Amino acid sequence: xxxxxxxxxxxxxxxxxxxxxxxxxxxxxxxxxxxxxxxxxxxxxxxxxxxxxxxxxxxxxxxxxxxxxxxxxxxxxxxxxxxxxxxxxxxxxxxxxxxxxxxxxxxxxxxxxxxxxxxxxxxxxxxxxxxxxxxxxxxxxxxxxxxxxxxxxxxxxxxxxxxxxxxxxxxxxxxxxxxxxxxxxxxxxxxxxxxxxxxxxxxxxxxxxxxxxxxxxxxxxxxxxxxxxxxxxxxxxxxxxxxxxxxxxxxxxxxxxxxxxxxxxxxxxxxxxxxxxxxxxxxxxxxxxxxxxxxxxxxxx
Amino acid sequence: xxxxxxxxxxxxxxxxxxxxxxxxxxxxxxxxxxxxxxxxxxxxxxxxxxxxxxxxxxxxxxxxxxxxxxxxxxxxxxxxxxxxxxxxxxxxxxxxxxxxxxxxxxxxxxxxxxxxxxxxxxxxxxxxxxxxxxxxxxxxxxxxxxxxxxxxxxxxxxxxxxxxxxxxxxxxxxxxxxxxxxxxxxxxxxxxxxxxxxxxxxxxxxxxxxxxxxxxxxxxxxxxxxxxxxxxxxxxxxxxxxxxxxxxxxxxxxxxxxxxxxxxxxxxxxxxxxxxxxxxxxxxxxxxxxxxxxxxxxxxxxxxxxxxxxxxxxxxxxxxxx
Numbered sequence: 001x002x003x004x005x006x007x008x009x010x011x012x013x014x015x016x017x018x019x020x021x022x023x024x025x026x027x028x029x030x031x032x033x034x035x036x037x038x039x040x041x042x043x044x045x046x047x048x049x050x051x052x053x054x055x056x057x058x059x060x061x062x063x064x065x066x067x068x069x070x071x072x073x074x075x076x077x078x079x080x081x082x083x084x085x086x087x088x089x090x091x092x093x094x095x096x097x098x099x100x101x102x103x104x105x106x107x108x109x110x111x112x113x114x115x116x117x118x119x120x121x122x123x124x125x126x127x128x129x130x131x132x133x134x135x136x137x138x139x140x141x142x143x144x145x146x147x148x149x150x151x152x153x154x155x156x157x158x159x160x161x162x163x164x165x166x167x168x169x170x171x172x173x174x175x176x177x178x179x180x181x182x183x184x185x186x187x188x189x190x191x192x193x194x195x196x197x198x199x200x201x202x203x204x205x206x207x208x209x210x211x212x213x214x215x216x217x218x219x220x221x222x223x224x225x226x227x228x229x230x231x232x233x234x235x236x237x238x239x240x241x242x243x244x245x246x247x248x249x250x251x252x253x254x255x256x257x258x259x260x261x262x263x264x265x266x267x268x269x270x271x272x273x274x275x276x277x278x279x280x281x282x283x284x285x286x287x288x289x290x291x292x293x294x295x296x297x298x299x300x301x
Numbered sequence: 302x303x304x305x306x307x308x309x310x311x312x313x314x315x316x317x318x319x320x321x322x323x324x325x326x327x328x329x330x331x332x333x334x335x336x337x338x339x340x341x342x343x344x345x346x347x348x349x350x351x352x353x354x355x356x357x358x359x360x361x362x363x364x365x366x367x368x369x370x371x372x373x374x375x376x377x378x379x380x381x382x383x384x385x386x387x388x389x390x391x392x393x394x395x396x397x398x399x400x401x402x403x404x405x406x407x408x409x410x411x412x413x414x415x416x417x418x419x420x421x422x423x424x425x426x427x428x429x430x431x432x433x434x435x436x437x438x439x440x441x442x443x444x445x446x447x448x449x450x451x452x453x454x455x456x457x458x459x460x461x462x463x464x465x466x467x468x469x470x471x472x473x474x475x476x477x478x479x480x481x482x483x484x485x486x487x488x489x490x491x492x493x494x495x496x497x498x499x500x501x502x503x504x505x506x507x508x509x510x511x512x513x514x515x516x517x518x519x520x521x522x523x524x525x526x527x528x529x530x531x532x533x534x535x536x537x538x539x540x541x542x543x544x545x546x547x548x549x550x551x552x553x554x555x556x557x558x559x560x561x562x563x564x565x566x567x568x569x570x571x572x573x574x575x576x577x578x579x580x581x582x583x584x585x586x587x588x589x590x591x592x593x594x595x596x597x598x599x600x601x602x603x604x605x606x607x608x609x610x611x612x613x614x615x616x617x618x619x620x621x622x623x
Contacts, residue, residue: 013446013447015440015444015524015525016440016444016445016446017446018524018525019436019437019439019440019444019528020436020437020440020441020452022433022436022437023433023434023436023437023493023498024437024452024455026430026433026489026492026493027455027456027459027493027495029489029493030467030471030489030490030492030493031459031462031467031493033474034467034470034471034473034474035467035470037470037473037474037477038469038470038473038474041473096362100359100362103355103358103359103362104359106355108351108352108355108356109355109356109359110352110356115359115363116614117607117610118363118366118367119362119363119366120606120613121366121367121370121603121606122366122369122370123606124549124599124602124603124605124606125370125599125602125603126552126553126555126571126598126599126602127553127555127571128553128555128571128572128574128575129373129571129574129595129598129599130369132574132575132578132591132595133369133370133372133373133595134369135578136372136376136588136592137369137372141385142376142384142385142389142588143389144372144388144389144390147388147389174365174366174369177366178366182614231461231463232463234463234465234466235463235464235465235466237465237555237556238555238556241555241575242575242578245575245578245579245582246582257465257466257556260469261469261556261560264469264472264473264560265560270473273469273473274469274470274473276469277466277467277469277470278470280463280465280466281462281463281466281467281470284461284462284463284466285458285461285462288461289461292461
């Protein structure tokens with residue numbers, strides 16, 4: 001990347017613009033403009049005029065919408081639920097992916113190609129369908145899982161208020177682990193075999209080699225995975241909205257994205273929906289920046 | 302985010318060593334008996350590392366991944382009574398064709414309309430969105446211009462903001478222009494793929510040698526011609542990978558079409574099936590139809606993933622592709 005041809009540096013500006021205009025055009029229309037418009041919208045509110053006759057008028061209310069969003073117990077509850085979801089989901093998924101990738105990279109592993117294909121399979125299943133399949137797999141009467149547990153004397157209702165969060169975590173783990181296994185396995189494959197060979201000669205067993213040589217070498221890949229996982233978890237919408245049809249435990253304001261959707265389409269308060277969207281976007285950008293900073297410091301150290 | 306930290310970055314050089322090492326590796330895989338006597342002792346000592354345990358754990362992990370998909374196949378062949386009455390992984394009366402008939406008959410055959418819509422939206426986003434991303438990524442790699450860092454910073458910011466966070470803002474803006482509930486409300490947003498730009502920049506720097514472009518310039522080719530006749534063909538594997546991932550992303554997208562579209566005729570299959578799932582909860586007799594529709598909607602993607610294995614793997618592994 002360091003070396004550039006002379007040809008491109010001369011008339012670079014104009015030519016580059018030609019190539020960049022399409023992208024930044026759609027970027028402006030599909031990302032910048034909507035966010036800016038929502039920002040504006042979030043400072044206004046529809047207020048009933050006078051005695052409630054004569055319709056509504058739009059008034060500037062400053063940060064009122066933001067205050068209301070944060071004062072809403074359903075919103076803060078959803079935020080807490082999302083935090084809990086992250087705390088369970090990220091270690092489970094990332095841990096599972098690392099373990100599976102290390103197993104796949106063990107010298108004794110067989111049929112690697114087949115295992116890779118099978119583990120990636122859930123990723124080809126759209127989120128809606130994944131949630132739908134699991135909704136059935138959680139429903140007593142249809143579910144082989146519930147039946148097997150009952151056979152073992154365990155009564156579990158996966159969709160009740162206590163278990164529905166871990167149940168949704170499981171759907172996400174199922175969807176994303178395989179995808180990340182492939183990334184980590186690739187990173188493992190580029191670990192120089194000479195290093196592993198040397199370790200082996202020095203008497204390090206398979207587990208030692210995996211934990212003290214391979215694992216540190218895939219940390220950069222791991223930090224990227226964690227970054228994208230954090231961004232992904234904040235998007236949580238599809239799975240709970242599908243599951244919400246199968247159980248009353250998932251309310252219409254269960255996570256912040258659902259809350260914003262509910263504000264726009266059920267409560268018809270577009271200004272509050274705009275404020276909530278801005279909060280979610282800021283939260284996501286802030287978190288991803290924090291993860292990027294943290295991981296680059298980790299990689300330097 | 303610097304390029305070194307990204308695992309998806311293609312690294313032709315490490316790909317070469319990888320080819321060697323995997324060959325070397327195969328020697329070890331060749332027999333159950335390891336080459337070195339020292340290792341033999343160690344692996345027996347650490348029972349966990351034994352071939353049986355490792356492979357058994359791999360099988361277990363794969364079972365977790367595969368069984369739910371397999372359930373969909375079994376369930377789609379059953380009628381309502383067998384769905385609730387027979388063990389999940391057994392065959393009941395073969396009702397698959399009847400179920401397909403139910404899918405076709407439901408709401409006047411709208412299912413195929415939904416499938417066609419999904420194909421349209423996803424293909425549009427994949428091809429045109431892919432091209433837009435590749436052009437931008439190529440420009441970031443090959444040209445020098447003022448403010449390059451700032452512009453690329455914007456792209457990265459776009460990567461960091463989750464899609465769903467901009468869906469409602471997009472809806473609010475689209476309703477100002479009165480384009481909600483039209484195909485444009487779905488087609489325009491899917492063209493914007495900042496991560497594709499990022500990937501394309503990496504692909505461009507590893508697939509398109511600066512020397513080739515220099516030679517083309519000496520021969521009198523302008524930058525646009527060199528892009529379409531040299532750069533783009535050389536980046537083809539990268540383009541296909543970016544397009545494939547965008548295709549899957551759009552096909553799977555749920556919140557955007559859910560928010561934007563009300564007209565049933567415009568819905569993609571993901572939103573359509575979620576509406577049908579809503580029927581099946583109070584009325585279980587709809588379940589076989591919903592399950593069969595889900596299976597039918599997944600099959601194209603499953604096939605694409607199995608047939609295009611080389612490409613999606615190259616998107617994640619990139620280094621091993623020549």
